[in-house]
Amino acid sequence: MSDPKISLSDMRERIDSIDRQIQELISERARRAQEVAQVKGAGLSAIDYYRPEREAHVLRMVVDRNDGPLPDTEMVRLFREIMSSCLAQEDPLKIGYLGPEGTFSEQAVRKHFGHAAYSLPLGSIEEVFQEVAAGNADFGVVPVENSGQGMIQITLDLFLTSEAIICGEVELRVHQCLHSQNGRLEDVKRVYAHAQSLQQCKSWLRLNLPTAECIAVSSNAEAARLARHADDVAAIAGETAGRVYGLKTVAEAIEDRADNTTRFLVIGRSLFPPSGNDRTSLLVTVNDKPGALYDVLSPLARHKVSMNRIESRPAHTGKWQYAFFIDISGHISDEGVQAAVKEIDGNAGTVRVLGSYPVALP
Amino acid sequence: MSDPKISLSDMRERIDSIDRQIQELISERARRAQEVAQVKGAGLSAIDYYRPEREAHVLRMVVDRNDGPLPDTEMVRLFREIMSSCLAQEDPLKIGYLGPEGTFSEQAVRKHFGHAAYSLPLGSIEEVFQEVAAGNADFGVVPVENSGQGMIQITLDLFLTSEAIICGEVELRVHQCLHSQNGRLEDVKRVYAHAQSLQQCKSWLRLNLPTAECIAVSSNAEAARLARHADDVAAIAGETAGRVYGLKTVAEAIEDRADNTTRFLVIGRSLFPPSGNDRTSLLVTVNDKPGALYDVLSPLARHKVSMNRIESRPAHTGKWQYAFFIDISGHISDEGVQAAVKEIDGNAGTVRVLGSYPVALP
Numbered sequence: 001m002s003d004p005k006i007s008l009s010d011m012r013e014r015i016d017s018i019d020r021q022i023q024e025l026i027s028e029r030a031r032r033a034q035e036v037a038q039v040k041g042a043g044l045s046a047i048d049y050y051r052p053e054r055e056a057h058v059l060r061m062v063v064d065r066n067d068g069p070l071p072d073t074e075m076v077r078l079f080r081e082i083m084s085s086c087l088a089q090e091d092p093l094k095i096g097y098l099g100p101e102g103t104f105s106e107q108a109v110r111k112h113f114g115h116a117a118y119s120l121p122l123g124s125i126e127e128v129f130q131e132v133a134a135g136n137a138d139f140g141v142v143p144v145e146n147s148g149q150g151m152i153q154i155t156l157d158l159f160l161t162s163e164a165i166i167c168g169e170v171e172l173r174v175h176q177c178l179h180s181q182n183g184r185l186e187d188v189k190r191v192y193a194h195a196q197s198l199q200q201c202k203s204w205l206r207l208n209l210p211t212a213e214c215i216a217v218s219s220n221a222e223a224a225r226l227a228r229h230a231d232d233v234a235a236i237a238g239e240t241a242g243r244v245y246g247l248k249t250v251a252e253a254i255e256d257r258a259d260n261t262t263r264f265l266v267i268g269r270s271l272f273p274p275s276g277n278d279r280t281s282l283l284v285t286v287n288d289k290p291g292a293l294y295d296v297l298s299p300l301a302r303h304k305v306s307m308n309r310i311e312s313r314p315a316h317t318g319k320w321q322y323a324f325f326i327d328i329s330g331h332i333s334d335e336g337v338q339a340a341v342k343e344i345d346g347n348a349g350t351v352r353v354l355g356s357y358p359v360a361l362p
Numbered sequence: 363m364s365d366p367k368i369s370l371s372d373m374r375e376r377i378d379s380i381d382r383q384i385q386e387l388i389s390e391r392a393r394r395a396q397e398v399a400q401v402k403g404a405g406l407s408a409i410d411y412y413r414p415e416r417e418a419h420v421l422r423m424v425v426d427r428n429d430g431p432l433p434d435t436e437m438v439r440l441f442r443e444i445m446s447s448c449l450a451q452e453d454p455l456k457i458g459y460l461g462p463e464g465t466f467s468e469q470a471v472r473k474h475f476g477h478a479a480y481s482l483p484l485g486s487i488e489e490v491f492q493e494v495a496a497g498n499a500d501f502g503v504v505p506v507e508n509s510g511q512g513m514i515q516i517t518l519d520l521f522l523t524s525e526a527i528i529c530g531e532v533e534l535r536v537h538q539c540l541h542s543q544n545g546r547l548e549d550v551k552r553v554y555a556h557a558q559s560l561q562q563c564k565s566w567l568r569l570n571l572p573t574a575e576c577i578a579v580s581s582n583a584e585a586a587r588l589a590r591h592a593d594d595v596a597a598i599a600g601e602t603a604g605r606v607y608g609l610k611t612v613a614e615a616i617e618d619r620a621d622n623t624t625r626f627l628v629i630g631r632s633l634f635p636p637s638g639n640d641r642t643s644l645l646v647t648v649n650d651k652p653g654a655l656y657d658v659l660s661p662l663a664r665h666k667v668s669m670n671r672i673e674s675r676p677a678h679t680g681k682w683q684y685a686f687f688i689d690i691s692g693h694i695s696d697e698g699v700q701a702a703v704k705e706i707d708g709n710a711g712t713v714r715v716l717g718s719y720p721v722a723l724p
Contacts, residue, residue, distance in 0.1 A: 085436040
């Protein structure tokens with residue numbers, strides 16, 4: 001509880017004292033991180049002692065401990081940046097991604113590696129794989145699934161022909177809302193939004209505003225600005241955008257796929273140990289015969305391994321072959337996962353472990 | 363000194379304990395920030411209790427206290443983000459800037475306001491001024507000086523016709539270096555770089571590598587990649603880029619203007635109190651008569667106010683009038699500054715105080 005008798009300058013002095021302690025601790029943390037680097041061998045680059053499983057573990061503890069007032073996402077972001085700065089005391093990590101700068105892919109790089117990492121915008125998803133394979137980038141970040149468009153086939157296909165290993169996943173969530181000046185759906189005659197957002201919310205608009213005119217503008221922020229001026233105009237925009245423009249929310253999560261998330265994979269050259277909450281991605285190639293998929297899935301069920309995702313692709317390696325991309329819960333070093341994979345491999349098909357990595361953080 | 367007998371897991375436990383303390387303190391800081399907001403009046407937006415002079419003061423203390431191992435820039439960055447998160451507990455600040463996303467202007471927004479502020483990419487510098495004036499953005503960030511091109515005239519001219527008040531400045535520094543595989547200047551036959559970087563280093567190249575072939579590529583990162591493959595190829599790129607690509611530095615700071623800085627102004631709608639190390643920007647309109655500039659400058663000298671910058675523009679307000687943009691050290695509430703301005707105003711010309719604001723941090 002705040003004491004009303006405490007003056008503003010007293011409050012600021014308290015904050016100054018907190019800041020002094022935070023700074024001492026961050027410096028202390030940076031020194032400890034240097035010691036860890038020294039134990040592992042002096043003069044190395046960040047890649048030599050970067051441990052994604054350790055980072056995921058640290059961030060999960062941050063979430064577990066957090067009881068506000070900052071939301072989990074902000075607290076995780078601050079710790080990500082602190083770790084990013086500590087790690088960049090040696091040569092920073094080089095992260096390749098699909099450029100140009102300012103895209104969702106760059107946001108994913110920053111969300112996962114913080115701002116002290118060195119990001120390399122590249123021309124194509126294929127180039128990201130190549131630069132990681134050649135060692136020019138330590139890691140790459142590639143989009144793999146967009147809840148609007150489903151799996152991104154080019155990324156999956158590149159796993160068929162490359163040796164890339166999945167070292168992490170990143171999720172970016174974007175919710176679309178309908179905002180207006182007075183918040184009343186029945187008053188809306190026109191809807192402004194970026195063309196892509198109009199597209200993403202097509203079904204909802206057809207159902208709830210069948211006669212409204214839909215007008216594409218340069219951005220959703222622009223749409224929110226326009227909606228302030230009349231009661232019969234609404235804008236599609238994120239929660240924050242509506243709030244900062246002083247609009248009322250008419251409806252939330254109006255995108256056709258309710259969970260509007262883009263999922264990215266972090267690719268690298270080696271497998272990391274378990275973090276305590278991991279996912280394993282498998283590439284299973286089978287011959288096209290009846291029951292092939294059943295033969296793949298039954299060992300998983302038998303060993304109580306839960307499957308999170310499956311996607312089939314024609315394999316380019318031989319006639320009548322199919323490839324399944326399968327995501328399961330657990331790390332490849334877990335007993336059950338290991339046993340199930342061993343049973344599938346050689347019997348039902350050929351298994352390649354694409355990677356075991358920490359489940360995405362908020 | 364690190365004790366070689368301490369195991370990796372002991373080290374990690376120590377770091378975990380440090381993290382726990384950092385987190386408690388950040389949460390404590392966020393609670394204190396809420397109290398400050400409550401004292402100023404409940405239910406306000408971030409703009410109602412954002413104090414740039416206080417932030418500048420806090421960050422200067424961070425720099426003063428810092429004795430490593432993290433560099434000042436990283437420590438300042440982390441505290442900027444912590445303050446940004448604490449501030450965004452209420453409605454976040456809205457910052458207009460010259461879009462699109464991913465530009466230098468956005469970097470300046472992030473450097474000054476952190477990642478918890480809400481950034482609005484706008485179509486032109488003029489629009490940034492308009493949105494700030496209309497209250498749709500709390501602040502705007504506009505480029506005002508590029509050491510390559512000098513003052514950015516459009517920004518200066520907008521001050522002639524708007525009521526915008528300067529609330530801060532941000533500097534982004536970019537040093538260009540020449541890097542190659544073996545670091546020997548005499549071996550260089552070809553130089554790769556982005557076209558703009560080749561342009562920025564033209565004089566140095568003409569003087570030091572008159573016969574080398576200059577080849578423009580898509581980015582300096584791309585240039586650094588290419589330079590790894592042959593001893594007779596060099597790349598122009600930043601310090602970090604050369605380092606991460608394992609190249610040796612042939613020469614540093616080779617840009618024609620040694621101090622390759624872009625300076626941005628933060629514009630808002632009100633003047634803030636002094637931070638302890640401030641700059642004041644004046645717009646002085648004078649009639650075109652002999653000695654006009656002397657009459658402007660002598661009161662400054664008399665009151666021992668040092669001038670940092672001057673730029674003249676034809677004023678659009680009347681025939682034969684000139685406008686001078688003058689930056690001086692100190693805050694308009696300082697006695698000497700106030701006295702000098704009073705003497706200039708009415709005698710030598712008409713003075714408008716464009717703003718008094720904290721000097722840019724590293």
